[in-house]
Amino acid sequence: MDTILGINPVALFGQLLVGLINGSFYALLSLGLAIIFGLLRIINFAQGALYMIGAFLAWLGLEYWGLSYGWALLIVPLVVGLFGILIERFLIRPIAHEDHLYSLLLTFGVALVLQGVFSHVFGSSGKPYSIPEFLQGVANLGFMYLPIYRGWIIVVSLLVCFGTWWAIEKTKLGAYLRAGTENARLLQAFGINVPLMVTLTFGFGVALAGLAGVLAAPIYSVSPDMGANLLIVVFAIVVIGGMGSIGGAIITGISMGVIEGLTKYFYPEASNTIIFMVMVVVLLIKPAGLFGKEV
């Protein structure tokens, strides 16, 4: 293939695509974290483990229960969300009046337990999950070949991220969430069942991780540590974006994926660390994060 000004467009677009896909996962996971943080003021360390469970449930569903990919995409997030609701209701809420540090450590413990259980039961080797038939194949975009499933990931995550953003910014339910994020106590004094809202919000944020897990199953190998690896990067992204805004979480997630992809092309040696370098720079210049509110 020709190079233009020393740039190989096929390889560059290829890395950009990888970056967009990673960015889609970053966006879904950090969006869930941001929503949960808004109301509960804790960073949910179990988000990665729940993403892993999402992928495993998709795999288990296909292997043992004949659950097709399409159904998994609908059902698994619900199941993971329900699981999250149980975690919030029976583990987090009883200690919610204590320092938030305890809840945060609790979610960290939950993550380790879940990861341990899945390693014990399923072993640590990756499980294969084939791309569903209707999403197989490659599309010729003219300037590059796009594997359909990769395009699908990007489209689905963008739709879900944008839909969530819209629901939070433009609907009545979203107004409750925004108000609760600012002053939960006053919102409750107005007659809104804030404890219930907290539980459902946690469930929704966690369901996003479950959805990301299902989307990931066909392209990353399904293994117990898949979430832990991803979550470290997502935390860096959350630090970069700041916890202040829903839109900020989405934009930061996608753009960090793209920056990572570009780095893979221009300077592959730095591709694993570029996000952490950005994090350090952001922390030095704007400690609250790019979209965070200074306190």
Place this chain on the structure above:
Amino acid sequence: MKAQGNEKLRVSDLHAFYGESHILHGIDLHVNQGELVTLLGRNGSGRSTTLKAIMNMVGRRSGSININGTETMGLAAHRIAHLGIGFCPEERGIFSSLNVEENLLLPPAVRSDGMSLDEIYQMFPNLYERRTSQGTRLSGGEQQMLALARILRTGANILLLDEITEGLAPVIVKKLGEVLIQLKRKNLTILLVEQNFHFAAPIADRHYVMEHGRIVEEVQQAELSAKTELLNTLLGV
């Protein structure tokens, strides 16, 4: 004392705590239907805490709080408003991530006969003009009107208002006074926290004076002139 059936709010032997600090030491007060009663006192005397305790927004409480005939000590915080009570906090509590109209529509209706959006905008034309602005972009006076309008829309017939005139220009204070008169005409029941009695003196039916988390004096409208000196001493004016 008036008949029990007339009573919209009764607080008996109310104690309240923030963590280990014991803030309220046995508050007794009541407000009858259609009455406007003030809760006066110096800064830190416990007036805001009394209102927050009624709304179940403080840490630990004991005693009894009866709202519209229902004992509320065992009720979760989000159940209180639905008994027909609206709270306007001292810091106004306008949400910055909501625009003016979203702020206005935020609290759910708690009774069926609340003011409509049209009536609200008629009463506060400024809010209509600024309905798409971010809530906290409003001037202090407009924010105060928004905080008040917000609970009028819910249909609450008992209003807890915390220092609504604090730091506002005289013309706005006058407007708020007129609004209170209209609300009184509608037979709403109002417990109004103020620093001193001058704002509410012409319209209030009774005054309670607080000091160190206790009610130390109750003054009827008719006794006001006779007790002015005592009040000035208590309130440090």
